[in-house]
Amino acid sequence: MNTANNKNRILQARNPRTGEMDYSFEATGEEEIISIVADLRKGQPAWAAMSVQERAGILADWADAVSSSDELLQALVTDTGRYFIASAELGRLSTMVQDWLKIGETIFAEQIAKQSSAPTVTYKHQLVPFEVVGVIGPWNFPFLITLIDLVPALMAGSAVVVKPSEITPRFIAPLQKILEQIPALNAVCRFIEGDGQTGQDLIKHVDALCFTGSVKTGKIVYQSGAENFIPIYAELGGKDPVIITENADPKDTAKIVLRASVQATGQACQSIERVYIHSSIAEAFTSELVRLSEQVEINYPDIYEGHIGPLIFDKQADIIQSHLKDAEEKGAEILCGGLIEQHGGGLWILPTVLKNVDHSMLTMTDETFGPIIPIMTYTDVNEAIQLANDTQYGLSAAVLAGDRVEAERIAMHLDAGAISIQDCGITAYVFDGEKNWFKYSGTGASRMGQMGMVRFFRKKVLYTQSGETQGIDAMG
Template sequence: MTSLTLPVRNPRTGAQDYEISAAGTAEIAATAARLRTAQKAWAALPLADRGAALLRLADTLVKHRAAITAALEIDTGRRRIAGMELDGAVAALRGWVAQAPYLLPDGWTQGRAMTHIRHAPQFVPYALTGVISPWNFPLTLSMIDTIPALLAGSAVIIKPSEVTPRFEAPMMAAIVDAGLEDVLTFVTGDGATGAALIEAVDVICFTGSVATGRKVAAAAAAKMIPAFLELGGKDPLIVTASADIEKATDAALRGSVLSTGQACQSIERIYVATEIHDVFLKRLTEKAAAVRLNWPDITSGDLGPIIFDKQAAILADQIEDAKSKGARILTGGEIETHGGGLWLRPTVLTNVSQQMKVMTEETFGPLLPVIPYAATEDAIEAANNSEYGLSAAVFAGTLEEAEAIAVQIEAGAISLNDAALTGLFHEAEKHSFKLSGLGGSRMGPAGFQRFLRRKALIANTGAPAPLSAFAEDAQ
């Protein structure tokens, strides 16, 4: 049977200049069987030996850096962040290896109620982990679950997004160079390939939309396997009257616009105290208007193209919906075409209401709706008025003031006196609230522990209790 071939669009040119073959059920089953066989020996290795192998992978990623980042650059239309993705993966490999020996309890613990009984843990990895990653950070989000899973002793199959698959080939060259191809590999394809992958693995990690996440969760539930889901966000930023306006507008702009806003933890709603609203809005608009496209020269500028062309239609719809309901566009606001690619400059909106799509639906683009608030309680209520709860931010005159507000926000991670820190800092454990996700934290120690099932060895150091000890007339 001939495999399905999928064309791939270049986000800077609009041209379909690449293609992939979609792996079918039989190919995925064969790949899974191969990795399951190798995983037994991989899991049997001491943790230190698996760590040494992952350090070799880190070294080979450095060796293959030029090829991998060149492919990522074409995938995403941005150069510096492509390099940062590669460097971040190398740092993550080395960081996980360094901390792994300290992440699991060990040894026997004496019982509290029954002191003659003691217990000890054994940790057993899931044999095969599946990773379905999105298009916005192709390498980072392919590896964020993969690295701790491998270190725990699991084998891993990654299905990258069909929108940004070019980096897979040079990544596989690095994986082969490191000698890890029997426990780490890629399969390419679309949603059907992802569905087949879920059927072949023992645990699934998915990063993407809520709609697809629901399907992944349902498929995993039918198989009775764990699903770790990182889904959409509609992150609010609250700026108090005491905030430093220069710093707050810097954070708001970067948190909303970095990577063209194509990040689940991007700031998508900005609530500003009425006392400073007008000054804040003016300064934010000035800074937003000064942002440069990285066109025609990819080596300069601040803002890359819209990676996925279908996302441009979503952004245009949100802008038109807001305008039709009374919003004013202060800068940006038009999808631009340059060289065949699609671009949107930072778009600051005012006169915004909760009835607009830009306030309720995930944007995934550089839209900055700014809304005044009179009382802190109103801002908190508005921030929590969302079906999403991925992350949020508070900017105030002091960290103490910011913290007092942050603890009342219904989201998994709150940046204090900054914005979107979870995209930069991966050490703090967090859980997604509401529709923003499911399962354990992918960050911090839990990011490693979730790939291990815990067994309990329970030992009696005395004599076993006889049945007579439980007789109805026992004294």
Template sequence: MSGVLAVRNPRTGEVDYVIEPPEPAELAAVCGDLRKHQPEWHAAGIGHRAAVLRRWADVIEANAKAIGDAEMADTGRSRVAHEVPYLVAASIRGWCDAAPGILDGARLHGVSSVSPTVSYDTEFDPYPLLGVISPWNHPFLLSTLDAVPALLAGCAVIIKPSEVTPRFVEPVAAGIAEVPELAAVLRYVTGGPETGQGIVEEVDALCFTGSVPTGRALAQTCARRFIPAFLELGGKDAAIVTASADLPRAAAAVLKGAVHNTGQICFATERVYVDETVHDGFVEELTRQARLLELNHPDIGHGHLGPFILARQADIVDDHLADALARGAVLHCGGPSVTLDGGRYMRATVLTGVDHDMKIMREETFGPVVPVQACHDVDEAVRLANDSEYGLSAAVIAGDETEAAAIGRRLNAGAVSLMDTSLTIAIMRDVEKTSYHSSGLGGSRMGPNGMLRFLRRKALLTRCGPVPDMDSLREDA
């Protein structure tokens, strides 16, 4: 695993950073050190762990500019990069507030329903070492999404962020070092796929956010090792717009859900099904709004659509667009990606005349493209929305919430936004959801289970009276 990995700047296209992956022995030593300190971390109790993590939240806010500057270089965007440290700090404090109640609520204790002289209690035993392999589209935020509740549960955690966006690790790791109790049980390592595979061989449980093929390969390794894998994978989120919907509102919701962060969000709106009676009016309004959006170039502090973080992703989006146009789709605005000062950009792109024979309606696009298909009625829209190998999330925009909810209940997706799109970000600690089909595997990373999945339950069973002897079990008793 010797040698360095070059890191490209998404705004300039130039290599301006390198990382040096750890050798296998070095990685094993890091994992061994984390394991050594985990029992003390767990034994200290939830109050201590929460207090330590609150100190880390304070450090993150104190170092917010350095972290934001590093993530800005990683992703090519400014506003979100500098907001993320505060979002992470707030999330940490929120989990610290919620964790004691989550543990109390999950603890079962009482008397057996079939044997009144047997009582039971619950003990929680965390997986000693959790591995987190996080993606490039939201580097710092997604590296902590699983790690924070796992730390509160009592795990030690090793995190490998994407080799595409590793710059943020330096200021984050410097902040962790300011909290020694945390530094003993939380470590970031940088490297490529080999480092990720090495982590899977060392840990007791794995969280992975990324593509379906990589998730499937890691799941196979976890299955061989008989360790749990919690996988948050791809999406091809559908949005349904009914005949009764307010079209300007629907267009605004769909556009935001589809092109925010240049479409580089796992729960981005990637296909839209619109009642045929309002299809033309909806497309006209959607196109009008889309044409108002500006590229975030040359001024990083201006505009709506930043560069593709990963240059190869622009090629994938261009391929999906070319395939659709070759098969008869109609382009209303936008078009293929363009290279500006070395960065790859794409304007908000609206397509009609699409169908499920096209890549853009089947495969994860991960770019600012909005393909719109007309439907005869709600039944057809639901059928098409459910005709996918993915089931991460979805959306319904109707005349009112009751109508939207009735349709949403029919969709095969883990989270369904009603009267808007991409509302998943609002429920991280509040409610659980399960990914459908190829969009994920394992328990919910949201709601109470976001923490409880890292705990093995141990039942403590007590006989409160005389022990029945073998005579009570005689055949003729």
């Protein structure tokens, strides 16, 4: 494991419900990464030689073991301070395998010979998976989000190394134990532990890399990928706006916006972080939103009760507080919430509704990643579109209008990869359809839909000549 010139760093993790640094672990060193990747390269050809159905069968066994491991669940609960979401994260593996199998069967079935534009030439594709793919995950859904890349990569026939966030490392050891029970999978899938440095080391030794995280880190990852001449698939931050038109129902929309803003304590990429509402219904909407917000409860002291969990990453509390302070100093009014609460050492914040906000404030420009709902009114929908697009992000957005047609007309002008119409945050649970990112919210091929698996292949063309071949002609 360790060698003299490969001192693995010891890292510590904070418990989001107690604030204690109660877990320590070794960051996987670069030499160890090199050795793991070499092992995976050995295992990968046999994995790729299986049919996609065989690979799915092995992954389904893994899904069963994952969803029935109490040790794994408890570790993920401790990592994130939430029970129901942790349980849902583990439960999703099984449906993901089924969904990707359907897509995989379509992709692999397409390998038939086709007539080319030249009458004597036919062609067909060979799908050649990257040997070893790296996946670097975030702390907000530590297992689920890595699965979005891991499952299609394995299904494509690649081997995969996953490095989850150092903020939420506890689930890795029990997961690794389960993997070891399934030798065919263990030969091509490894979870390693570590921080940003570990991620940088990993990039140097894999053939493609998937990253989910902040814009700042994502830019660095993209540059490291270019230095190592490998493709980077990165989904980064968002500052999702919702536009609510005068024809929308203020009460319904308040219910939708609240859920989309505070679910997972706002610690989700597709959380609604900006509300643009027509002035004619702003008051009705706002008062309903505040009324509903005041019914939201934290999951403390009982983790099985309440609606929202603690802030997983304690530094996020400082960011949220700085955004609120900045907004207040610039004239915003906090209608409810607004305080970081400490309970038993953990940090929580209740839904926080703000009015009188504008784009001079951090809460309208920077990702907050908390249950903060700043409301800005408009009178002309074109103005709302301009405001929604006035951002460095382009992840997702939403429109709530009188009907689908009105909403879609607005959605067409929004610069974001996924737009929820008559709802918010649909992308959190509907993975169908390819989508790319606008501006700084991501780069590389869609991680959803067919492309979500195709991105792990090189498409190789085999051209067959069945006619006379030409010699050297007079083309001086």
